[in-house]
Amino acid sequence: MRSSLAMRLLFAVVVLMIVLPILFPFIWMLMSSFKTQVDIVAWPPRLFFSPTLQNYERVFREQNFLKYFINSAIIGISAVALSLLMGLPAAFSIARFGQKRLSVFILVARLMPGISFLMPWYIIFSRLKLMDSYIALVLSHMLITLPIIVWIMATYFESVPLEIEESAMVDGATRQRAFLAVVLPVAGPGIVTSVTLSFIFSWNNFMFSQVLSMERTRTLPIAIYNFVSYAEVDWGAVMAAAVAIMAPAILLTMVFQKYVVKGLTMGAVKG
């Protein structure tokens, strides 16, 4: 039964009706980031205007966003790397030895409201003079990245056939050796999924950095928030900052689309 042209057209319209509202805020953000303040406050809102780069200039030159960019990257990458180091063996063990309780324990870390650890951290870190230190921020962000990595990788390792590591073990390798030499190399897609997602969540985190970071280690989400709260809402520059923050996560998503979808949906789909 081939659908008629009219049906196909109707379907296309329906799909557009789904996609456009999702996309629209991004388009508007992007457009506004190239508008002058005059164009932004214009009424009725302007669709056509002569674009300017002054907002981006202001964000990077005057507001020093590059520094916060680097901070976000340092913290995100360190948190993800350390979490991989700890999380991969744990995920493997959960998958191989069926440690259900352990996986639940780590899942709880994902479900708990962040603020219930944040307050004690705040007290402890300030006693240890670790406020505004990369150590404190990386440790806190690891509580975001580690559960994601363990959760995704445990599921992934379960899908890796036992035979490959068993055949390595028949050849005389220990299980830990087989894990490193045989299992990890085939776990690439799983690692890509978990790394991409956990990095994005660390990149987007606001609450932990808002409390634990100050001037030195401030990350991007805090920078944009502060920018709004005392830069007397310079909308164009704020939108440029928003574009700059979202761009890396969106680019990562575009490159690793397949993996991101899998990572985000598998927890629920798998029974």
Added chain:
Amino acid sequence: MKSKFVLLIMVLSVLAVGAQQKEIRVLLANHPYGDLLKAAIPEYEKATGVKVNVESLQESQLTTKLTTEFATRSSTVDVFMTRPLQEGKMFYKNGWYEPLTDYDFSDYPQNALDVAKFGNKPYLVPLVTEWEVLYYRIDLFRKAGIEVPTNFTELENAAKKLNTADIAGFASRGRGAAAVTQMSSFVYNFGGKYLDKGKAVFDSKEALDAIRYYGRMLNYYGPKGVTNMSWENIMPLFQAGKVAMWTDASVFYGQIVDPTKSQVPAENVGIANFPAGPKGNTPYIVVSWGMAVAKQSKNKALAMDFIKWATSRELAKRGMLANITMARSSVWKDPEVRAKVHPGLIATQEFAAKFGYPYDRPYMSAVGEARDLIGEVIIESINTAGTSANLEKLAREKVQAVNNLLEDTGEFGVF
């Protein structure tokens, strides 16, 4: 082996220099005067050889950071900028300010010193003063053929005339806690107060009249969504030409006449004294920022030296020339300053300094919470255009809650 030895020598020499180099740590606010100091500090370092480690923080983050460091006794701060009315009482009570007994305070007005002193000792140096003014659009007034209002009746009539679909006749902060400071002058001019003799009294008839008036003005003539607006939302509206009158702190003058930020030409922006109320005219004039030495500082001599420099007459003059309204009296009389600073600022300052009231918020340790509580009453009034039958009851409840806060910190009935 040899390279290791060289390395060791290098490390040791660095340590030795580090030990000799005198250092202090200074926390500044993201405020025009903080920026000015930050830029001037290299001069100080060059003149004294003391290394100054500066950090600039947004005002609420500054309070948070200082509170945390002091309360957990992990502080290495020597000198810091501080908001006397927001955190002064709490910091003093916790013993976080070092008394400044050998600082010369003779160049400061008495009302500024009132908030710097606890008992009979001064604990902080007043830096910047702010007072409430009325900003208005000269062109719109001319077009409507009316005069600049000098009292609340005229203010309301003018707002009514100037209000159009596109332009709000009158704006002032509506976001609860943030509105508390700017509503204070209204409360005073109606004859009310937030606190009196260590007790909350903003449920008095006078205070409620002020709250109702404020609510009516903003509901009828204020910008849409005003209950979510503080100065950072109103200023861009004013700059975009969408507000005819705005009551707020004097510090914003420089920014609303800045042609790179405002679409309203500077010659169309007027600044006038806050209008009088039924009980006279006593707008707030407050020390919004001061500077203090930390009690926990281990370099008190250096810190004292630094604070004397940072609050010196010379730097205060530099501040004035950058349109920062400083607390030192003498700089206001400086001819160079008078030539450069806008006459409207000078005139309103003189008025407020003579007649003003030195608090713009309930002066207590738990200011933040008290402002949230009073803010609820303000929002209820704005939402109902001041007609809420519930307002007395709500105000009474909040007075009780503020009194509880005062009791919690042992300030109830103490003054």
Added chain:
Amino acid sequence: MSAGKQKGSFVERHLHILFPLPAVTFVVVMMLFPVLYTFFLSFTNWNLTSGMPLTVVFLRSYQRIIQEPRFVAALGRTFSFTLMAVSVETVLGMIIALILNREFKGKGLAKLVMLLPLVSTPVAIGIVWNLFYDPTIGLANFVLTRLGLPRIAWVGSAKTVLPSLALVDIWQWTPMIALILLAGLASLSTEPYESARVDGASEWQIFWHVTLPMVMPTLLTAVILRSIDALKTFDIIYAMTGGGPGYSSETLNIMAFKYSFEYFRMGQASVILVFLFILVLLMSLVIMRLRKSLEL
């Protein structure tokens, strides 16, 4: 040589302990200890700013928080925000998934677009929506006026703030539910459909009697996961309204944040945290139970 081997076999014998050990230690130190510390603090009246030492007051902080009208209101708001957001997300997500559950050109692109809100920084999203909602220059009111409707204040008024915030959450998270359901639908076997069609069932009957029961496990898990996250919503509310106007969008999370980091009332803040904690724990237990019963 033999010592090395013995050591190796020790590692091998205890692999199930050694491998997870670093991760578990980390979670215990960074999560379990802090949570226990919070429990302890909830029985004290510690206030960082009062200058008074920490004293154990047992249940007095609980009593004060429970009697605080602000707390009760925040609790109610937390639930109504979650209910508003998640119910709409579920229905919309289901509809979108059903529509997109077929092969068509550009499906990959449509899925990519749906991913974008999920990976965007919530604070930045909130700010973009604030520009939409701006009562004077915002697009939202422009659309309203074009439709002949009066302007509204959106997040600027106590009456409309919660639905306005929920709308942002709906925009951001409906695609998540849709994507999960799409994956769930794709994994279903086609047999029951074919037999239903042979029996002459209508599309609606097929959905109600065939599709829905089959995706139910996926749907339920997605809804509960989403509900837990919605209960904890922080970034968007904090960035857009800070809990205002007044307290009219203050949820438990925001209130706890203010009590901790603005008022420094650590004791009372801990009480709110304990409540939030219990709430999430209960929801999590429901998930675990559900998973178990559905697997059987």
